[in-house]
Amino acid sequence: MSIELNSYPTLLNDASLQAYWRFEGNSNDSKNSNNGTDTNVTYGTSYGKFGQGASYNGTSSYTNIPYNSTLRSMAMTLNFWIRRTQSSISTSNHYNIIGKILVTPSDWTITIPNNSGGWSGNRLSFNWYPSGGIGNGRFGWCGFESNTNATTELPQNIWTMVTITRPSSGLAANSKMYINGSPVSVTSYGTTLPTNNQNVNIPICGDGNYYFGADLDDVSFFNRELTATEISDYYNYSLTSIKSYNSLEKSSIKSINGLAIGSIKSINGLT
DSSP: OOOOGGGGGGHHOOEEEEEEEEOSSOOSSSSSSSSOOOSSSSSEEGGGGSSOOOESSSSSSSEOOOOOOGOOOSSSSEEEEEEEEEEOTTTTTTTTEEEEEESSOOOEEEOOSSSTTTTSSSSSEEEEEEOOOOOSTTOOOOEEEEEEEHHHHEEEEEHHHHHHEEEOOOGGOOOOEEEETOOOEEEEEEOOOOOOOOOOSSSSOOOOOOOOEEEEEEEEEEESOOOOHHHHHHOOHHHHHHHHHHHHHHHHHHHHHHHHHHHHHHHHOOO
16 A cells, blocks of 8 residues: 655655645645645545545636746656546547646646647647647647556546656656556657746646546655656555564564563572
């Protein structure tokens, strides 16, 4: 059983953690001041992976987080838990899950594009739109799309941890995606570097379109590329590890105490 970032000091105390939205009844940033404003978002333990979570209905609910330079970094990692609630993902529709997009240029957007303009459709994608586009057949975007259907990577009513990383070079070809702590195969496109000063939107496009029905929890943003080992260790870290450690610690104390008491008795018997 994975644990929330708040219970994982290794990354919680990492200097590169710039924002952390726990969704415990609101969209406040637990790390800095990147607080969101909610519209028709429902909170509760029924919608959370850890404690409370945020539920987006797919038709009118969203969170808007104002621009902050702490959320603008070439090297980055975005990690979040998501449970798809809408019944299907249409290849003719375009869905945005979380990202910074309004007008070009735009930056780090997690989407499920439709099947037009060079997109495969129904693929979980990480992309950005440079100023003027790049004319690569995908509406001028840079980034990558998964080689697996989004319905497989984001099964309905099942929690999934999604992790996106981008290196300091900013190159799409070296950016990566992980599902439940494991890397997935992607196809990259474009080489132009991203930049923008837009707000962060969950889960819609900045122009108010492309809603996506899902529950979200434990969203974090780092201004560096986490390694594959860090991501895997975090996902696979469990409370059983803590329990095992505590159990070992207690048994060790009991053994030491038993030895100490027995030793004292023996010594007293000799004196």
